Amino acid sequence: MVDAGKSEAESGRERGAARGGKQPLLRLSGVGRRFGERQALHPLDLDVTAGTCTALFGHNGSGKSTLLRLACGRDKPTVGTALFEGRPVDEDDPQVRARVAVAGDTVAFYPDLTVREHLELITVAHDVADADGWIDQVLADRRLSGHAHQLPSALSSGQTQALQLAAALVRPRDLLVLDEPEQRLDPAARVRLAQLLRGEKADGVALLLATHQAELVHAVADHVVVLEDGRVRAEGPPDVLHEWDGGT
Numbered sequence: 001m002v003d004a005g006k007s008e009a010e011s012g013r014e015r016g017a018a019r020g021g022k023q024p025l026l027r028l029s030g031v032g033r034r035f036g037e038r039q040a041l042h043p044l045d046l047d048v049t050a051g052t053c054t055a056l057f058g059h060n061g062s063g064k065s066t067l068l069r070l071a072c073g074r075d076k077p078t079v080g081t082a083l084f085e086g087r088p089v090d091e092d093d094p095q096v097r098a099r100v101a102v103a104g105d106t107v108a109f110y111p112d113l114t115v116r117e118h119l120e121l122i123t124v125a126h127d128v129a130d131a132d133g134w135i136d137q138v139l140a141d142r143r144l145s146g147h148a149h150q151l152p153s154a155l156s157s158g159q160t161q162a163l164q165l166a167a168a169l170v171r172p173r174d175l176l177v178l179d180e181p182e183q184r185l186d187p188a189a190r191v192r193l194a195q196l197l198r199g200e201k202a203d204g205v206a207l208l209l210a211t212h213q214a215e216l217v218h219a220v221a222d223h224v225v226v227l228e229d230g231r232v233r234a235e236g237p238p239d240v241l242h243e244w245d246g247g248t
């Protein structure tokens with residue numbers, strides 16, 4: 001697991017060495033999700049391994065967020081199984097919650113806690129030792145230091161997105177699930193995002209992300225799943241995006 005509070009290079013070397021094995025951390029087998037008459041996601045298989053990034057790519061409504069919610073245990077499949085190291089993925093399972101960090105598509109912050117207080121709360125909940133310095137580092141990396149004492153309502157949309165990501169980074173994690181992390185970020189922040197995600201991979205973290213941005217896929221992903229109307233239309237290395245004629 002990535003310990004909050006270590007430098008990227010330091011923990012990356014250790015984790016990279018420790019994670020030689022390629023057993024999938026997350027295994028989705030025949031997983032599908034129906035909402036009433038609507039088959040939001042047709043059954044599919046997907047493995048996500050430590051130190052790798054899998055990207056879900058597709059138009060609005062193609063099923064990306066549905067799949068992410070199944071992968072982090074926020075929703076249950078109507079068919080198939082979702083396992084995290086052999087355990088059913090369930091966000092009510094403390095062991096799963098302790099190891100799976102999510103930066104989702106919904107923003108939910110306490111209106112009366114500052115940016116810094118949100119991060120402090122998360123480090124307390126996850127028992128992070130010596131959290132102060134680590135919070136300072138994450139705030140600086142996400143360009144939020146100057147906003148540490150502001151309330152969420154005072155943040156721009158890009159800063160709110162940065163806070164969502166910061167909330168996932170101040171806590172330990174083995175699997176990082178991100179829903180369109182590039183949204184609302186300016187070009188420079190997108191470059192920093194790609195650097196950050198490559199660092200997470202080097203650190204041994206498994207990444208599963210949904211994105212609309214082909215550049216992010218090419219910069220970070222090892223494996224891409226292209227979804228269309230809840231079905232897998234293409235799958236493979238990032239170059240499959242060039243072959244997919246449904247792309248923009």
Ligand SMILES: Nc1ncnc2c1ncn2[C@@H]1O[C@H](COP(=O)(O)OP(=O)(O)OP(=O)(O)O)[C@@H](O)[C@H]1O
Nearest residue numbers: 035038040058059060061062063064065066067210
């Ligand atoms: N709770 C729900 N109840 C009913 N239908 C749902 C529910 N959640 C998702 N859907 C439907 O499932 C389909 C896939 O939605 P999903 O949010 O997974 O798409 P997406 O690829 O993440 O889209 P976007 O890029 O717009 O975020 C859509 O048709 C959506 O309306």
